[in-house]
Amino acid sequence: MQDFSKVPAAPVYSLVIHHGDGGGLVLTLDGQEIADGEDLAELREAGRDRLNVLAALAGRPIRARAVDPAAPIPWCMVVSPDGEAHDVGSHPAAPAPPPRPAHPPTLPPAPPRTGPPASLVPEAHRPEWWALWAAHAAGDLPTAVTRAYRLETALEAEHGPRHPYTITLLTARAWLTLCQDVDPAATAELLLTTAERRHTAGALPEVDTRRAARNAHALWSALVGTDPEAAGRLARRLEEVLGAVGEAGLAGHVRVRAAVLTSMS
Numbered sequence: 001m002q003d004f005s006k007v008p009a010a011p012v013y014s015l016v017i018h019h020g021d022g023g024g025l026v027l028t029l030d031g032q033e034i035a036d037g038e039d040l041a042e043l044r045e046a047g048r049d050r051l052n053v054l055a056a057l058a059g060r061p062i063r064a065r066a067v068d069p070a071a072p073i074p075w076c077m078v079v080s081p082d083g084e085a086h087d088v089g090s091h092p093a094a095p096a097p098p099p100r101p102a103h104p105p106t107l108p109p110a111p112p113r114t115g116p117p118a119s120l121v122p123e124a125h126r127p128e129w130w131a132l133w134a135a136h137a138a139g140d141l142p143t144a145v146t147r148a149y150r151l152e153t154a155l156e157a158e159h160g161p162r163h164p165y166t167i168t169l170l171t172a173r174a175w176l177t178l179c180q181d182v183d184p185a186a187t188a189e190l191l192l193t194t195a196e197r198r199h200t201a202g203a204l205p206e207v208d209t210r211r212a213a214r215n216a217h218a219l220w221s222a223l224v225g226t227d228p229e230a231a232g233r234l235a236r237r238l239e240e241v242l243g244a245v246g247e248a249g250l251a252g253h254v255r256v257r258a259a260v261l262t263s264m265s
Helices: 040-058 123-137 141-159 164-180 184-201 206-226 228-244 248-264
Strands: 012-019 025-029 032-037 062-068 071-079 085-087
Touching: 012 040, 025 040, 032 040, 040 062, 040 071, 040 164, 040 206, 123 141, 141 164, 164 184, 164 206, 184 206, 184 228, 206 228, 206 248, 228 248
Parallel strands: 012 062
Antiparallel strands: 012 025, 025 032, 062 071, 071 085
């Protein structure tokens, strides 16, 4: 039995399938409707796919609790970035927030430059690097993605597409785009491109290459239910990339689900 004690106690995502006003079934995640339909099994799979995406975004296993008309007793699970859901019986209580001090300490002013180390880009472009992470820190993901793309384009023109500077910006842009959560098919394709180029260039650390491929798989798994045409278009490439970066299990998962998609088309 795996030890999930190191998975943070919070947040615990809540998946609920219930009967809607129209008589059909409705799937909600933390109270927000994300899917509806008549097939309970399909809605369960859609819920697990969404948790898979959340785990991929977090870069670690996450906790969730699921209930539906056929299983009113909550199913407590831990979902890994690779899509596996593990029954854990129950979740630990979230730690209580620390008491607020009677006289809060005086905090030093925030440093003006935040984000990953500036040494990842050449000195001449560091102000642009700081600016894109400042936009991210402010919650302005569209601006952060745009700045990352512009800086990536400039670095590619100066150093070529396989240079570590360019690969760093491509990786940052893919991650920021994933966080933006606006176009799953296009984001999955960008993550595939990132994994391919990192692998071809031998970029380090290798874990970032595999993470890009796993994140692409997480989005693809959701696309199977929401946009099967896009999922079918990306399946072969995704399988090849996952195999190339050492994710044979996920590559096999894509092969099996892609065969089902083909048989249904």
